[in-house]
Amino acid sequence: MSDHAAADIDRHVRIYITVFVVLMVLTIVTVLISRVHLPVHQAVTVALFVALIKGSLVACYFMHLISEKKLIYAVLVVTTAFFIALLALPILTHSNGYWIHS
């Protein structure tokens, strides 16, 4: 392995450790926020927002999506569109128009 490639992997490893620490902190934040007992709609929004940040970190850095080929992005764009449609279906079809009863 060339020195350049080795240095590149070393840089990656440092990023993995940083992401790990951030994920741990965000996990604690998620639990602490849940103890505040916010109204349901706010609690859902905040919890899913933090989960979205954590998930994005895992996908971008551990799954290397931050520097992936275009075809993978294309697959994921289509997947995301269908995923959103799948989640939207029950929301759109529900009679009272609310996600969750408060």
Added chain:
Amino acid sequence: MEIPYAVEARRDTGLSNGKIGIWLFLASEVMLFGALFASYILIRSGSPSWPRGDTILNVPLATFNTIVLISSSVTMVMAWASLMRNRFGTFRIYMGATILLGFVFLIVKYFEYSHKFHDGLFPSSNNFLAIYFTLTGLHMLHVAGGMAVNAYFWGPGAKLWKTNPTWFTNRVEHSGLFWHFVDLVWIFLFPTLYLL
């Protein structure tokens, strides 16, 4: 017969076939869990009342399991990085740690499930428990599946390292992508089921 594009990237996609294969599989997995999340939304929004997860489930245990699974994602990616650095011995240590952490996750889930069953709480008890057991049960199957593949690469599958190290490294990367996906699903399951 030799498998084409297992090591080198195809010129049209810029990817090895294994890489595009695992991503297409993960796309189907997103839809599988997406369907269950949609079911969760439908059942919860249609219910006149819904319990907070922390009134029924054990949040400290689930928090511990979240830490375990995130740690296992780090050890997994470090296993791949070790192969990229040509350090097979270090790979074995990190991959072994990943498998062990998977075991810890499953053992904790076993205690959680046993406690629920002991208290007479089953999937048939109510809608909350039905969706809890379905989602976490399916997730546990994925953890077990990922552990089986990782154990293969830790043990007999590692022979490939001697004959074709690049191919072996690619395989570990693909197995890692699945493992990180399992971690990612748990990152959403944890607040959805336990904290809201």
